[in-house]
Amino acid sequence: MRGVAIILILALLAAFCGGCWSRREITEIAIVLGMGLDLTPDGRVGLSLQIARPGAFYGGGDTAGGEGRVACWVVRGEGETLEEAAAYLAGKVPRELYWGHSVVLIFGEEMARRGVGAVADFFGRKREPRETMWVTVAEGRASDVLECHSVLEKTSAQAAAFLVTMGLGTAVRFREFVESLADEGVEPIATRVTVREVGVTPCPGEAGAVGPHRQAETSGTAVFRGDKLVGWLDQAETRGLLWLKGRAVGQVLTVRVPGKPEGWLSFRARRQRAEIVPRLEGGSVRFDVNLVAEFDMVEQGGIGDFAGPDQIRGSERLLAGAMEAEAGAVVERVRSAYGSDIFGFGDAFHRKYKREWHEMKGRWDEEFARAEVRINARAFVRETGLLTIRAETGRE
Amino acid sequence: MGRRLGRRTKGQEDDAVARGFADGPLSRDLDANLRELKAIFDRCSDVVFREFVFAQCNGTRLALVYTDGLADKAQVSDQIMRALALEVPVAAGGRRIGKGRALEFIKKRGLCMHQIAETDRLQEVVRAVLSGDTVLLVDGHATAIVNVARSPETRRVADSEVEPTVRGPREAFVETLRVNTSLIRRKIKSPSLKIETLRLGRVTGTEVAVVYIEGIANDKLVPEVKDRLGRIQVDGILETGYIEELIEDNPWTFFPTVNITEKPDRVAAMLLEGRAAVIVDGSPFVMTMPNLLVEYVHSTEDYYERFLFVSAVRVVRFLSLVASLTLPAAYIAAVSFHHELLPTTLLLSIAAQREAVPYPVLVEVLIMEVLFEILREAGLRLPRPLGQAISIVGALVIGEAAIRAGLVAASTVIVVAVTGIGSFVLGYRLSIAFRLLRFILTLLSAALGLFGLVAGMAVVIIHLCTLRSFGVPYLSPIVPTTVVDLKDVVFRAPWWAMFTRPRLIARRDRTRQAPDLEPGPPGARSRGRR
Amino acid sequence: MAERGRISPTQATLLMVSTVLPTAILFVPPVVVRRARQDAWMSLALAVIVGLLVARLVIGLSLRFPRKTLFQYSEEILGRAGGKAVGLLYIWWFLHTGALVITDFAALPCIALMPETPFIVFFILGIAVSGYAVRGGLEVLSRYNELVTPVSLGSIALIFALLTKEMRIERLLPVFDTGAISILKGSATPAGWLGEIVLLSMVAPYLSNEAEVARVAYVSVLAVGACVTAATVGTLLVFGPDLTGAWVFPVFSAVRSVVIANFLERLESVAVSVWVFLGLAKIGVFYYAAVLGSAQWLGLKDYRCLVAPTGVILLGMALLCPSTAELFEFAQGAFPVYALTVFEVGIPLLLSCVARIRGKGATGGA
Structure with missing residues (x-):
């Protein structure tokens, strides 16, 4: 039928006439891998972007010049609002900024303390940044995190994202x-990121050069109240x-065995959940928090034989006590x-x-401050690994 | 025996004009007839006139007219001339036969031919001679005897080259109509298999056979096919393609709506599902109709191999169907519009490859596609050993060199190559249609990204929905959905579960086999137990 | 008769699903959640009941006047002048809704995928493609839809299934948090959408077996209700009520949130593409209704000549839309009320009452 031809031609014309x-060709975009937000001294928004240099990512080919070249480039711009800062960056970056593959959003400490509501609006409204990027708060400046290097990953943004994904700390998606x-019944948290000098490693920046190396690492949790950072929690x-959040799978808990001064046991959580049961009794609020966890024993010292049911029961009690203590604290x-009610x-x-x-x-703030919180933990040990007894050194 | 050759159809009314002679009855006078024929076959050096005397009756002169090269010379000299000129007296015991009874006698006792016919029309005589038959004219009779003694010289039935299979019959059709009908008849030994012949092409007078199984083929289908064939009035038909373009439901489409195959087993399977086939003399391809899109994704082998394996393979084929149509377009959309479609590492890797490439992705893809088409065409046209060399040189050397020269990115080469290979998985004729559509979709996608691609795909789907082949929707049984017939689309049901023929094709007698055929160990078989 | 094709009940059901679902699944969840918060599913259940009532009206009329469309029987019921007036109203409504659907259709790909591309490109392509289907007739439209709807809905459902990891059932609690008034308010918009089932009156006469019309209507309303509810509840489970109400396209944002094993992510382009197929079907249905209705109103033998002019009118009307914000406001606020009261309940109710009183139609008076 001629119809098809006509429609296809019309469609093509319509498409091409207007351009x-x-x-956006892939060579015309600047791929943003990480975003950092800082407060400038004069109270404006400073936006740091880590932009990938594709040449360093050439995979497989023998012509690759990947090694010895810096994989990314950090640019900084500032403005009254984020969009202004981004527009300012357009004058610095010869390509169009593309935010779709950004994996981390890093708030600088000062920025976070001033409040991040407007920033959240910007990233929620914008089409390209994703809901799934990780939110972190840097101790100090966010740009420092973006500017440091990772030995294993090509860029520090990717390294930070992998740390958050793989690590055992708080992991919060945007x-x-x-x-x-937005929710009135729970306050936000985010991963806390710190930059540390870590010994001496070859720095990819100066090929072959050896010097002190700065590296980003996760170091706990940032606690917010409303949209403002109020403090930190350590590891x-x-x-x-x-x-308390029921997300402790993979955490390692070590308990001292009573009666054996050298004895300790290490367990890894393989399944865990938490349930908060509120009770309203005569105008006062009480929360019963029930924690349930299943553990595998992964390491022990100074105990010897560890397989009997009694020992398992005993260690389950120890574990429950440890969980209650940590959560209560x-x-x-x-x-x-x-x-801040970050627990929900x-x-x-x-x-x-x-x-x-x-x-x-x-x-609610007052009620929450007054409320009684009772934590009740139950632990179960499921696996004890491939050994039944301790591999004594003298036995060989 | 005495069967009339050829069928009179509308298209043959003006055959005489086309051939430059007036039709008329034969004369009783042999000389007059010969004069007429010699005038007709003037300057046809291959037509032989051989006059001799009937042994049984001295006054009766006989004449043989045949075409040298078409007629079987051994049969003409042994079974006709020797018989009539020498051996009849032995058989007939020396009786004399009057001139008036000569024709009768020759017919009944004189000829040792397996098939003869008679005619009294000049036109029929001419046609018989040109078809390779040998015409015997008897003096004093206005009737000619047509001896079907065609030369057996034809290409040997050989392996199929266009549709090779691992399992299943290997033979393929040849260029001779009768050999082809015999190949089908050998598979379907039933009197219900009907083979009707007619002649098409005013100058070429090509024999065309309509083949179907009476009682299985749809009642309306065969008259429709014959009617459409009857409408054809062209000077010549050299290949099935001529007829195909003249009998399609919708000529303005990229998609073939008549299937072509060179495998007798495939034709037999089609006939058993209720389709009709058209064989054209001179072509080793047989058309089958109605034709559905899914036929191009299926192969004959699907019905010979184990059904679970076949079902899995068909999934692969459907995937390559989608890929061969959309992969370059999707690649362009991902690389120049929707970067979020690619994983970060892949995006960066593609970006790195493309840093040195001067052209936008569209141009790059087009370069590679056109290159691929050139290679494919060259491979087809060249003699076979050379063709392979060309494709190897083209694919390996040019591809590698293009990447090294920074003309195209490696990822583009991969995409184009995968698309090209994917299109080989499908039936050849569908892949031709897809090649053209792929270019259009590529352009659309380069203009509007995924939206353009989707809009283009929607047009293609709607177009496919409008198509019919001999009244049957082209996309059936997928849409309009016929649930029972989904047993043979992606999944192929095992043979013991193929109870019915396709509903929209075989409207009559849809039951294919007995129920309860599922096999099992002796104790568990349901059939025979009840 | 202007339409010669016949469609099967399954095709008709799928066509009716496409008449309502494609835009409903995008635009309904945020409004309902904004009004009824986590009790949105109750609002939707109420809306389904309204939809079933509208379906009941249409079924009654179709069975009373077999092989006749809305335009034909309204003339029979109200007389020539009255019938023509009703017909004119419906032509307007089909065109108006069609134009709205086209703007809705353009909104998602334009906002979500290609913000730099002007709206008119999407309009033109959408109208051209669905116009091509309409030109092919009801059979072609339904076949296209029959192919596309299961595949598209299946893939969207699959993508949603990938989100189960992110879903928390607590986000639906507490039940009945906002009160009956909010739930009722929340049901207005989805009811207006589900009432679009009234278009069945244009398709029902061409069913291969018209007695099936009841099943077609009920099944399609229930199917649409189920799909919209599933989408709304799914998004609520992922985002909670606050965020669901805040997104423009919560379902789209939910699809964006899929992350499985670091490679199954960023699926939204796929989802949008798949949705565009559905959107084209929806434009096609309204376009078809407008074209067929006009042809019957004008007494034409063939409607093909009206396809191009109607397309131009639709394009013109779609271009009148000033901004997406106003479009959403109208589509989610005023439009359902106006559609529901006049065209989805008002006129059909009037027609069936008058038919009953005047004793018109096959089962007249009984």
């Missing part, structure tokens, strides 16, 4: 961060937080020091007492 609006920003406290610390107690209360919640919503 190809959204077309989507979850925004959800907790140990973060583990307590994860017990973090609840108390966050409540007293930061006054408010949401749990809302789900059960929806009418009362609507009354208490306004003064």
Whole structure:
């Protein structure tokens, strides 16, 4: 039928006459891998972008000049708003900025303390940045994190993203961060990232040169209240937080065995969940937090035979006690020091007492500070590894 | 025996004009007839006139007219001339036969031919001579005897080259109509297999046979096929392609709506599903109709191999169907519009490859596609051993050199090569259609990204929905969905579960086989147990 | 008769699903969630009931006047003048809704995939492609739809299934948080959308077996209801009520959130492409209804000559839309009310009452 031909021709004409609006050749874009936001001294927004240099990523070919070349480039721009800062960067970067493959969003500490609501709006509204990027807060400046190098990964942004993905700390996607920003019953958290000098490693910047090397690492959790950063949790406290969030799979817990001064046992959580049960008794709020975890024994010292049911029961009690202690400590610390409900107690209360919640919503901070929190943990040991007894050194 | 040759159709009314002589009855006078024929076959050096005397009756002169090279010379001299001029007296015991009874006698006792016919029309005589038959004219009779003694010289039935298979019959059709019908008849030994012949082409007078199985083929299909063939009034038909373009439902389409095959087993399978076949003398390809899109994704072998394996292979074929149509377009969309489609590492790697390439992706893809088409065409046209060399040189050397020269990116070469190979998986004629559409989709996608690609695909799908082949929707049984017939689209049901013929093709007698054929160990068989 | 094709009940059901679903799945969830928060599913259930009532009206009329479209029987019921007036109203409504659908159709690819490309490109391509299907007639349109709908819906469902990891059932709690008024308010928009089932009155006469019309109508309303509810609840489970209400296209954002094993991610381009196929079908249905209706209104033997002019009118009307924000406002606010009261319930109810009183039609008076 002639119809097809005519329609296809018309379509082609329509398409070509006006030009190809959204077309951006891959060689015309600057691929942003990581974004950092800092507050400039005069109170404006500083935007640092880590941009990939594709030449360094050439895979396989023998003509690759990948080694010895820096894989990325960090540019900085500033403006009243983020979009202004990005527009300013357009004058520095000879290509069009492309945000779609950015894996991390890093807030500088000062920026986070001033509030990140507007920033979240920018990234939620913009088409290219993804809901799945990781949100982190840098201790210090965000641009420092982007500027340091990773030995294993090509760029520090990718390294940071891998750390967050693979690591055992807090991992918060942008989507979850925004959800907790909007939700009244839970406050946001983010991964805390620190830049440290770590010994002496060959630095890819200067080929062959040896010098002190700066590297980004995750170091706990950033606690927000509203959209403002209020404080930090260190690695140990973060583990307590994860017990309460039911996300502690993979965490390693080590307990001392009573009665054996040299004896210790290490366990790795293989499954874990947490349940917050709110109770309203005579106007005062109480939370029963039930933690359940299953562990594998991964290491032990100074105990010898560890396979009997009694020992397993005993270690389960020890583990439960340790979990309760860690979780209890973090609840108390966050409540007293930061006054922030990052655990979602408010949401749990809302789900059960929806009418009362609507009354208490306004003064939830006080209620939360007053509320009694009882933590009740149960632990189960499932596997003990391939050994039944300790491989004694003298036995050989 | 005495069967009339040829069938009169509308197209033959003006044969006389085309051939430059007036039709008329034969004369009783042999000389008059010979004069007429010699006038007709003036300057046809291959037509032989051989006059001799009938042994049984001295007054009766006989004349043989045949075409040298078409007629079987051994049969003409042994079975006709020797018989009539020498041996009849032995057989007939020396009886004399009157001139008036000569024709009768020759017919009944004189000729040792397996098939004869008679005619009294000059036109029929001419046609018989040109078809390779030997015409015997008897003095004093206005009737000629047509001896079907065609030369057996024809190409040997050989392996199929266009549709090679691992398992299944290897033979392919040849250029001779009768050999081809015999190949089909050998597979379907049933009187219900009907082979109707007619002649098409005013000058060429090509014999065309319509083949179908009575009772299985749709009642409306065969008259429709014959009607469409009857409409054809062209001077010559040299290949099935002439007829195909003259009988399609929709001539304005990239897609073939009549299937072509050179394998007798495939034709037999089609006939058993209720389709009709058209064989054209002089072509080793047989047309089958109605034709559905899925036929191009299926192969004969699918029905001979184990059904689970076949079902898996067909999934691969459907994947390559989609890939061969859309892969370059999708690649362009991903690389120059929707970078988020690619994983970060791949995006960076492609970006790195493309840093040195001067052209936009579209130009690059077009360069490679055109190069690929040139190589393919060269490979087809050249003698076979050379053709292979060309493709190897083209694919390996030019591809590698183009990448090294920074003319194209390696990823583009991969995409174009995969697309090209993917299109070979499909039936050849569908891949031709896809080649053209692929270019259009590529352009659309280069202009509007995925949206252009999708819009183009939608047009292709809608177009496929409008197509019919001899009244049957081209996309059936996928849409309009016939649930029972989905047993043979992507998944192929095992033979013991192929109970029915395709619903839209064989409207009558759809039951194919007995139920309960599922095999099993002796105790578990359901059939025979009840 | 202007239309010679016949379609099977399955094709008709799928066609009706495509009449409602493609834009509903995008535009309904945010409005409902904004009004009824996590109780959106209750609003949707209410809307389905409204949809079933509209379907009941259409079925009644179609069975009473077999082999007649809305345009034909309204003349029979209300007389020539009245019928023509009703016909004119419906032609307007089909065109208006068609233009809205086209702008909706352009909105997603334009906003989400190619923001630099002007709207008119999407309009022209959308109208040209679906116009080609309409030109092929009802059979071609339904075949296209029959091929595309299961594949598209299947892939979208599959992508959603990849999100189960991210879903938290607590996000639906507490039940009945906002109160009955909010739930009722929330059901208005989806009810307007589900009421588009009234287009069945243009398709029903061409069913191969018209007695199946009831099954077609009910099954398609329930299927659409189920799909929209699944999409809304799915997004709620991923984002919670606050964020779901905040996104322009929550379902699209949900698809963007899929991350499986670091390679199954960024699927939104695929989802949008697949959705475009569905969108084209939806434009096609309204386009077809407008064209066929006009042909019957004018008493033409063949509607093909009207395809191009109608396309131009649709393009013109679509171009009148000032901005996407206003489009969303209208599509989610005023439009359902106006469509529901007049065209989806009002006129069909009037027609069936008058038919009953005047004793017109096959089962007249009984």
